[in-house]
Amino acid sequence: MLKFSDLRLTDDFVKKELPFFNRPNPNPSYRRRNEAKMTKKQRQRFTSSLKTLIDDGWFNEFVNIHGNMDYHMHTCNMMTGRCSLMGTYRFLAWHRVYLLKLEEKLREVDKRNFVPYWRWTKRRRFPKWLLETAPKGMKMLNGMSYDVRRDIKDPSGLPTRADMKSRLTLSNYREFTLALEGMEPRGAHNTVHTWVGGTMNTMYSPADPIFWLHHAECDRLWYIWQIKNPDQHPPLTGKDAIMNPWSNRYKDISDLKSLPYTYGQLRV
Template identity: 30%
Template sequence: MAYTRKDVTALTRTERRRLVNAFLEIKRRGEYDEFVRTHIEYYVSDGEGGLRTAHMTPSFLPWHRQFLLELERALRRVDSSVTLPYWDWTKDRKAGAAPWTDDLLGGTGRITDRQVMTGPFAYSAGNWTIRESITDARFLTRDLGRRRDPIELPTRSDLEWAMSDPVYDSSPWDSTSRKGFRNKLEGWGAGRGPVAWRNHNRVHRWVGGDMVGGASVNDPVFWLHHAFVDLCWTRWQKRHRNHRYLPAKPPGIGDEQRGRIVARHQKLPPWDVTPDQLEDVSGIYRYV
């Protein structure tokens, strides 16, 4: 029977407590840091050689869908009542609203070093030491809204720009693709700085701190953010029922993307699953 993923603002006090406790327990067990390592390993950009599965590639959405499922299963092994909530950043746009409350994820970092000082994931609480990262910091960092150079979260119209595109993805199947839902949602735009950060990418920048870069999983908001991205894909699928994951077949001989991206029926490392198998997850979970 399919379980439910809720809007984070709809969680009861008990649901918030159980979610936090499950996160802290898999962190205590060492499981959580494995997820951080996986994301760092598979954060491969256009400029690097080899296969891209997690970012700047058509499989951005199914890869993260499976990643969320793996994390959710770990949480549910601790507490079977727990499911991942989603953070609708087009609606809940203020740094003081959920999920940034003391009983959930805590707030922004302090001015001096961006260290998160409130909530259960603050280093001072003793339960959330950063062990896997691209820096030497041991504490969780955030800079909600970017104090020195403020930016805004994506708006509903920003998201609609992506949702209205009926084509899933298009050549050259990377961060430079200007057509297709996937890259418009992932958010690699033209130019530099804030104008180039769209939707998913802009949210990472707005949160700041650990959420910027391959070690972004160190901030639990990563999962709430990507649950909403996954919900957006689900909504796109319902709106554009005649359109599916692309490419359907691997790029041909001579194509520079050959061997660098995952086609619809190819395995999606590091798991034994294909994008095709992840297009319909209605038997596993649903959103409300």
């Protein structure tokens, strides 16, 4: 069982001042691991379980939830070009729920599964072991078919660790989430989407398995930030606070101790 002391919090202040009400789950069901540190078996399990979900059509439908941009889960809607703060405020929580739903399904296939995270600041290249997992013959909401494509750029285009460290010092929710998601000047999340390119640059980006590893890293960065900033929340009320099409509420999904997972590493 994971002990709190295993979390390797490097910052002494965090250890001492960690507020009781937003600390990691001391008894998580599982741990999300760094993709670079996974064993061959764990990687194979992940890709073959994903393939099971792709082959039975579940994955395609699940991707299309993201293809429907009516859920206000990004600052800007790629379809209409309209941007709103509501999307800004829902971005992190909505994607946390989305990841959890895939993870639940993967764990139904094999209980040992988890969504790995890709530390793009440190491992500055596309994870080789995932290169060949690129679904083909996917269907968009309008019935058009597509294959997952990538246009991977030079490593220098990825956000740096120094950059992320400075973004994590922002202590206001809105400023932080914008710096992570990306408005100007190019937030980290958007930068990585563009860096992978191809399908990752569209609203069908979840069709590329790297989407999940990228978003697990974004979620991990939020998680680290939440520990340091337990009082910072987006001003979501009423139905805006419900991460539709699911029924999860912001207040539950942002409570670290109620999450079933923790992260293998809590450093930026």
